[in-house]
Structures are given as structure tokens and as C-alpha cells.
Amino acid sequence: MRIVLTGHKGFIGQHYLDHIKDSNEVFTYDLADGQDLKDKSIVDRMPDCDVVVHMAATNGTRLFYETPTEVTMNNTLPTMYIVDRYKDTPTKIVFTSTCEIFNGAIDKGLYPVPTDEQVPVMFDDITNPRWSYSIPKALGENLIANLSTHWLILRYFNIYGPGQKDHFISEFVDRAKQGKYYIKGNDTRSFCYVDDAIAMTHKLVTDVSDCTVNVGKQEESSIEDVAKCIMDVMGIDPTLLKIYDGPIGSAKRRCPDTKQVSRLTQFENYTSLENGIRKTVEALL
Numbered sequence: 001m002r003i004v005l006t007g008h009k010g011f012i013g014q015h016y017l018d019h020i021k022d023s024n025e026v027f028t029y030d031l032a033d034g035q036d037l038k039d040k041s042i043v044d045r046m047p048d049c050d051v052v053v054h055m056a057a058t059n060g061t062r063l064f065y066e067t068p069t070e071v072t073m074n075n076t077l078p079t080m081y082i083v084d085r086y087k088d089t090p091t092k093i094v095f096t097s098t099c100e101i102f103n104g105a106i107d108k109g110l111y112p113v114p115t116d117e118q119v120p121v122m123f124d125d126i127t128n129p130r131w132s133y134s135i136p137k138a139l140g141e142n143l144i145a146n147l148s149t150h151w152l153i154l155r156y157f158n159i160y161g162p163g164q165k166d167h168f169i170s171e172f173v174d175r176a177k178q179g180k181y182y183i184k185g186n187d188t189r190s191f192c193y194v195d196d197a198i199a200m201t202h203k204l205v206t207d208v209s210d211c212t213v214n215v216g217k218q219e220e221s222s223i224e225d226v227a228k229c230i231m232d233v234m235g236i237d238p239t240l241l242k243i244y245d246g247p248i249g250s251a252k253r254r255c256p257d258t259k260q261v262s263r264l265t266q267f268e269n270y271t272s273l274e275n276g277i278r279k280t281v282e283a284l285l
Contacts, residue, residue: 001206002049006030006037006078007056011164012096012156015198016055030056037078043085053094053205054082054140059133060166065247068132075136083143092150094205097141099157099216100134103251113220114190116257117155117212128248141212150209154201157216157256161194161276162283169277172227173284176234185246186224190255192217193276196267203265214256217270229274233281 001024007013008028020026027047029035035042037056046052058074079095086093105111105122121138123131144151160169172183192215200215228238262268 001025001051002047003027004029004046004049004052006052006054006082009033010055010057010059011161011167012159012194012197012201013055014163015161015194016053016201019198019202037081038073040077040081040084043078043081046082046085048089049091051092051094051205052082052086053096054079055096057096057133057137061130061168061247061250062166062171064130064133068129071132072136075133076139079136079140079143083147087147087149090149092152092209093144093148094152094154095140095144097137097153097155097212098134099155099214099254099256100130101138101141101155103130103134103254112257113253114218114255114257115214117214117260130247130250145212152204152209153212154204154215155212155256156192156197157214157254158189158191159194159197159216160191161280164194164280168223169226169230169280170284172230173234173281176231176236181227181231181236181240182242182244183223183227184244185250186222186243187246187250188220188222188253188255189226190216190218190220191226191273191276193271193279196270200261200265200267203267204261208264211260213261213264214258215261216256216258218256218258219270219273220253220255221273226273226277229277230281233278234285 003024004027006029008017009030009032058071101121111119141153164170231238
């Protein structure tokens with residue numbers, strides 16, 4: 001296939017590129033290479049292709065609160081321009097979205113956990129800067145589903161692994177190296193190792209169109225348990241862990257219903273949390 005891949009130097013993007021580069025013709029675009037996709041002229045010159053996999057994004061919970069304007073712009077304009085470039089072509093656009101788009105409803109008990117793809121998008125407090133990431137993602141879903149000839153939306157649920165930055169695991173490891181053993185909040189998440197997410201992603205990109213799919217692991221783990229697992233790998237006494245209040249807007253629980261992705265990909269061989277954490281932490285040390 002001829003594939004345009006944006007964000008190939010990001011965490012998931014670099015793993016996906018490694019997976020596809022030897023058997024496909026891949027055209028890559030990334031801000032790290034000086035290709036700012038907020039410049040419409042760059043997007044307009046993208047080549048004709050079979051599929052665009054749009055992974056470029058500004059992500060990281062800390063950034064949502066510290067630089068919400070930058071997060072909003074970086075996650076809105078490139079998507080708009082890509083849709084405009086390919087809207088009258090047979091190209092399939094694959095958009096990597098997020099489980100953040102219905103955080104507000106989960107904490108109000110309006111949606112079940114595990115959560116399937118059919119629940120409506122909801123933001124509970126429009127003044128919360130955390131939504132600087134998820135609102136552009138929701139907008140992107142709408143644009144791509146309505147203006148693309150063929151499309152696929154992948155809602156990632158807490159993908160982790162080697163090479164990840166600005167994420168709970170990497171940030172906790174950095175703090176632990178300095179003797180600071182604390183977490184902010186003790187929510188539950190469904191951590192999915194990146195190799196598993198890439199295997200599912202490639203199968204979906206290749207074989208599936210015109211639907212929204214959760215990509216993740218249907219297994220909840222508390223942040224406390226993950227932090228203690230990290231400390232164990234680092235040889236630190238887990239009883240030293242302290243727990244402080246978490247940021248406003250963080251969902252107390254998050255876990256995907258994975259029936260659809262299982263049916264579409266037949267993927268079952270998930271990496272255990274313990275093995276995934278060990279691989280991730282060892283890559284950071």
C-alpha cells in the first residue's frame with residue numbers, strides 16, 4: 001500500500017512505522033522534521049495514496065493544563081487540512097482518537113465501564129483546560145466520518161511502552177530516580193502495551209473501513225498498583241509510595257469494551273501488565 005503517515009516520530013507513530021515500513025510505500029510527516037501540518041501548503045502537497053494514517057498530535061496530560069492553546073491548535077488544524085486534501089478522493093483516512101472524549105460522562109455514572117464505541121461524546125465542564133485535547137479529537141472524528149470517502153476512527157485507551165514521553169509511567173520513573181515516590185490520584189486505567197496496540201492497528205488499517213473502534217485492553221488496573229509495579233522493577237520498596245489528590249477532570253475509571261476490536265482483528269495474545277511495565281521501565285533506566 002501507499003501510506004501517508006503523520007506523527008511518525010511520536011510514540012505510537014514510531015512503533016507503527018517500524019511495523020509497516022518494509023512492506024509498504026510510506027510517506028512520513030512530522031513536526032520534528034520541520035513539517036508543521038498547521039501549514040496548509042504542506043498538507044496540500046501530500047501525495048495521492050491508499051490510506052492516510054493521521055497520528056500526529058500534541059498529547060500528554062500535563063500539557064493539557066499548561067499549554068491548552070497550543071494543544072488545541074496542534075490537534076485541530078492539521079486534521080481539518082488533511083480532510084480537505086483527501087475529501088474528494090478514494091483515500092481512506094485513519095484518525096487516531098482518544099477515550100478522553102467521554103470522560104465527563106463516566107464520572108457522572110452515565111455510561112457503563114467497560115465502555116463501548118456507541119456512547120455519545122460528552123464534556124462536563126467546558127472551562128476545564130483538560131478538554132483542549134479531547135474536544136479537537138471529537139471534532140476530528142466528526143469531520144473525518146462526514147467528509148471522507150472512506151474512514152476509520154481508532155480510539156486508543158492508555159497505550160504505553162518504550163519510547164513514550166509525557167506519560168504517567170515515564171514521569172513516575174523520572175521522579176523515582178530522584179527519590180520522589182508519589183502519584184496524583186488513584187484512578188483506574190486499562191493499560192495496553194504498544195506492541196499489542198500496533199498489531200490491532202495494522203489489522204484494522206488494512207481490513208476495516210467506515211467505523212469507530214476501541215483499541216485497548218479490557219482490564220482495569222489502579223494507578224497505585226502500576227506505580228508499585230514500577231517501583232518493584234526499579235528495586236524500590238513499594239510501601240514508600242504516597243498518594244495525593246489528582247487533577248480536576250481526570251476520569252475515576254477508564255476501560256474499553258473490546259468486543260468489536262476482538263471480532264475485527266481476532267487479536268487475543270495481550271502482553272501482561274507486569275511484563276509490559278518491566279520492558280517499559282528497563283528502556284527508561
